[in-house]
Amino acid sequence: xxxxxxxxxxxxxxxxxxxxxxxxxxxxxxxxxxxxxxxxxxxxxxxxxxxxxxxxxxxxxxxx
Amino acid sequence: xxxxxxxxxxxxxxxxxxxxxxxxxxxxxxxxxxxxxxxxxxxxxxxxxxxxxxxxxxxxxxxxxxxxxxxxxxxxxxxxxxxxxxxxxxxxxxxxxxxxxxxxxxxxxxxxxxxxxxxxxxxxxxxxxxxxxxxxxxxxxxxxxxxxxxxxxxxxxxxxxxxxxxxx
Numbered sequence: 519x520x521x522x523x524x525x526x527x528x529x530x531x532x533x534x535x536x537x538x539x540x541x542x543x544x545x546x547x548x549x550x551x552x553x554x555x556x557x558x559x560x561x562x563x564x565x566x567x568x569x570x571x572x573x574x575x576x577x578x579x580x581x582x
Numbered sequence: 583x584x585x586x587x588x589x590x591x592x593x594x595x596x597x598x599x600x601x602x603x604x605x606x607x608x609x610x611x612x613x614x615x616x617x618x619x620x621x622x623x624x625x626x627x628x629x630x631x632x633x634x635x636x637x638x639x640x641x642x643x644x645x646x647x648x649x650x651x652x653x654x655x656x657x658x659x660x661x662x663x664x665x666x667x668x669x670x671x672x673x674x675x676x677x678x679x680x681x682x683x684x685x686x687x688x689x690x691x692x693x694x695x696x697x698x699x700x701x702x703x704x705x706x707x708x709x710x711x712x713x714x715x716x717x718x719x720x721x722x723x724x725x726x727x728x729x730x731x732x733x734x735x736x737x738x739x740x741x742x743x744x745x746x747x748x749x750x
Contacts, residue, residue: 533744
């Protein structure tokens with residue numbers, strides 16, 4: 519996994535947090551919750567391929 | 583690398599401009615209400631001070647919406663009937679009442695329904711009451727416009743940044 523990828527996820531996490539804070543301060547708590555969940559979903563989608571590659575590597579390493 | 587950076591900057595700029603355009607509508611509503619308030623003040627001076635007839639006073643109130651109502655009054659219609667006739671059209675894209683909300687239009691309906699229907703003192707009261715309602719709506723619109731500016735522009739910028747991070 520490239521280091522860029524980790525920084526990208528960290529950047530998305532920070533931005534989503536700031537968006538959620540902004541929306542909470544504006545009184546839109548429900549949209550803030552949606553924004554947080556959307557950010558989480560986006561990061562999970564980005565990571566799912568990496569996890570899949572990881573399990574494939576483990577399987578090939580241990581010949582499972 | 584430079585191309586990616588330029589593309590990322592474009593995406594961030596687009597996000598910011600989208601946020602700004604979302605807040606534009608609320609700002610335009612506040613500006614439209616301000617214009618109508620000034621026009622109602624001029625109308626009050628012309629009708630109760632200079633005893634001008636309704637149609638002429640509306641025409642000379644220096645407000646596109648009032649001018650449209652004055653034009654619709656030709657044919658002997660009252661101000662209320664004229665406003666009823668053009669209300670839907672005025673609220674469409676590019677119309678003089680495009681950015682007004684239903685509450686704003688209701689206040690104008692109450693004003694136009696009473697215009698030219700009673701004596702000088704009653705007209706003065708009607709116009710005074712309409713001014714009060716419009717001032718209250720304008721104050722609320724200004725507060726909402728400030729809130730929208732503080733929310734949508736940074737939100738657009740942040741979403742643009744996030745898209746730039748995800749896509750580029």
